[in-house]
Amino acid sequence: MSTPGRPARRLPRLAAVAAALTCLLLAAACGGSGSSSDGGKETTAAGGTPAATSTAIPTQDVVSSIAADPALKAELPAxxxxRGTITAGVVRSPGTSGLPHAGQTADGTTVGLDVDLREAVAKVLGVxxxxxxGTFASIIPGVQNGKYDVGQANFGVTAARLKVVDFASYLVDGQSFLGAKDLPLDSVTKLTDLxxxxxxxxxxxxxxxxLTDAAKQCPAAGRKPYTVQYFNDTAPIILGLGNGKVDVYFGxxxxxxxxxxxxxGTKFLGQISSTTVGFATAKGSPIAKALADAVNKLIASGDYARIFAKWGVTGTGVTTSQVNPAAAF
Incomplete structure (x- = not known):
């Protein structure tokens, strides 16, 4: 029997989802041998739905050949x-559940789109x-108090954050939904779909x-409100999709x-909005402009596009890096 206001669905086999999650969290590649370098790229099935593929992590080197630009290095504080180093506050990303942004290979090497972008920027700046x-919640305060020169944790540029830090933009991410494969909902285009x-x-x-701002939309439409569960880790969310305790992951x-x-056992349900993401620096710090100029140098050289192609996320970059771009929220 289904719960009123909630689509009935057949629960997927938890063992299959759990096995897939174990592979994703603990290994660079699970099952099969001789993984190819494009195994980590997104592939799509008919209708544009991402299709399950190998968990292999792309390995091509897109950073080491990048040359330093002395003029851009001169923009950094003396x-x-x-000292030749910039202190970066980042979030630890064990396993591969944080990819494509960041994760670790089986030997503990840190990899990911954000990692390659960060290293490429450092190459350009000659540092x-x-x-x-740190944690997602502690890095921006750490930038404010000088613990870190730069913070990078997929921080979206918001009006509230712009009051306390500056940003140098480097990609565009969004707000999207992931569901269990047999959820009788194939797309989410507005929050009342939830x-x-x-x-x-x-x-x-x-x-x-x-989700908080839109919480009254369902009751206003005469429909049962959605219930929100909060998790600091991805693993219980994916398991929740497998055992039916979670219908949709918003991330x-x-x-x-x-x-x-x-x-x-999962499917992409669509994106409802997008947000510019950037490196966070202290208010008024010249580091922000140096970072933006370095990203723009990478865009002009084609190295930026090569990094995004490696991780299978072409089309999500910025055309021009800006200091303090307009906030989405």
């Missing part, structure tokens, strides 16, 4: 130029990163803000498209 780990469903997301994010577009292409 203290950074003298290296001193990487320090009425009566259980939606999982991460606390302290734009996703929470969007970043790039990550959810990657999940749909790599986790059996």
């Amino acid at each position: 203290a950074i130029r003298d 290296t990163w001193k990487q320090e780990y 009425c009566g469903l259980t939606v999982a997301t991460t606390p302290g994010t734009t996703f929470q803000q969007i 970043p577009t790039l990550g959810l498209k990657y999940d749909a292409a790599h986790i059996a």
Whole structure:
């Protein structure tokens, strides 16, 4: 019997989803041998739905040949130029559940789109990163108090964040939905499509803000409201999709498209909005302009496009990096 206001659906086999999740979290490649370098790229089935594919991680080197630009290095503060390092606050990403943004191979090497972009920017600026780990919630305060020169954790540019830090944009992500394969809902184009469903997301994010702001839309339309569950980790959300405790995962577009292409029993349901993402720096810091100029140098050289092609997310880059672009929220 289905719950009123909630689509009835046959629960997928949890064992299959759990096995796929175990592969995604713990290994660079599961099942099969001789993975190809494009195994991590998104592929699509008929109708544009990402299709499950190998969990192989692309390995091509798109960074080491990038040359330093002395003029751009000169834009950095003298203290950074003298020591040759920029302190970056980043989020630890074990396993591969954080890809395409960041993850680890089986030998512990950190990889991902954000990693390649960060390293490419450092190459252009003629410096290296001193990487320090924080949490999504602690990195921006760490940038504010000087603990980090730069923060990078897929931070969307929002009006609230622009009040406390500056941004140098480097990609466009979005707000999208992932569902179980047999959920009788094939797309989400507006939040009222979620009425009566259980939606999982991460606390302290734009996703929470969007769901909270729209919470009254379902009752106003005479429909059962959606229920929101919050998780700090992706693993219980994917397991929830498998056992029916979660109907839909609301999260970043790039990550959810990657999940749909790599986790059996899931499907991408669409994107409802987009957000410019950037490196966060202290208000008024010259580092922001140096980072933006470095990204623009990479765009002009074609290295930027090669990085996005490696991770199968072409079309999600920026045409021009800007300091403090317009906020989406």
